[in-house]
Amino acid sequence: MKFISKELKSLNEKLKDSIEKAAEFHGDCPPGIPIGVYMVDYGLTLLGNYNKLKCVVETPRCIADAVQVMTPCKLGNPYFKLINYGKYALTLYDRESGKGVRVYLDAKKLKREKYPMLAAWFLRDKSPMGKPDKAKTTEEFITSAGRGILSYQRVKISLPQKDKLYPSKLCEICGESFISKGGDACAACEGGAYYRVME
Numbered sequence: 075m076k077f078i079s080k081e082l083k084s085l086n087e088k089l090k091d092s093i094e095k096a097a098e099f100h101g102d103c104p105p106g107i108p109i110g111v112y113m114v115d116y117g118l119t120l121l122g123n124y125n126k127l128k129c130v131v132e133t134p135r136c137i138a139d140a141v142q143v144m145t146p147c148k149l150g151n152p153y154f155k156l157i158n159y160g161k162y163a164l165t166l167y168d169r170e171s172g173k174g175v176r177v178y179l180d181a182k183k184l185k186r187e188k189y190p191m192l193a194a195w196f197l198r199d200k201s202p203m204g205k206p207d208k209a210k211t212t213e214e215f216i217t218s219a220g221r222g223i224l225s226y227q228r229v230k231i232s233l234p235q236k237d238k239l240y241p242s243k244l245c246e247i248c249g250e251s252f253i254s255k256g257g258d259a260c261a262a263c264e265g266g267a268y269y270r271v272m273e
């Protein structure tokens with residue numbers, strides 16, 4: 075136990091182990107790590123039996139790391155998809171039936187009176203006291219919130235069954251190869267690159 079304190083007796087071993095692994099992978103244990111672990115655990119429980127698992131994560135933050143540690147869905151394979159809505163939500167689904175469970179952090183359940191630190195952290199309060207303490211917020215989640223601030227929906231996925239195989243082209247501007255969804259120039263040349271080449 076490197077990241078979470080041993081005093082968290084209420085926590086079952088499987089969850090504890092997943093939190094440790096996800097924190098290790100993430101490099102730290104902010105509240106989003108145990109939240110992500112609980113979301114995946116809850117989602118898998120609700121999903122029940124499945125043939126082949128796929129996951130959509132709606133934010134590139136902590137919860138994405140929990141998914142990668144707890145399931146075979148990884149950023150580098152086709153079973154993990156990021157659709158960035160900026161939401162603390164993820165969907166685990168069977169890629170054969172397309173049926174799944176979407177689990178999300180429910181702001182309506184995140185009552186300030188009940189979970190002051192979590193609420194301040196999640197709603198990004200600018201408190202005069204400064205940022206809420208990360209470790210204490212994590213502990214507040216594990217000891218008093220847990221599944222209590224999560225909600226779920228049963229969903230049918232409307233993504234194509236198989237990812238379309240787009241052709242590789244040479245960019246007409248920079249000459250580098252890229253996967254083209256129709257255009258002749260790469261996204262960096264077309265839409266403005268995140269980098270500038272230094273001479």
Ligand SMILES: [Zn+2]
Nearest residue numbers: 245248260263
């Ligand atoms: Zn280009």
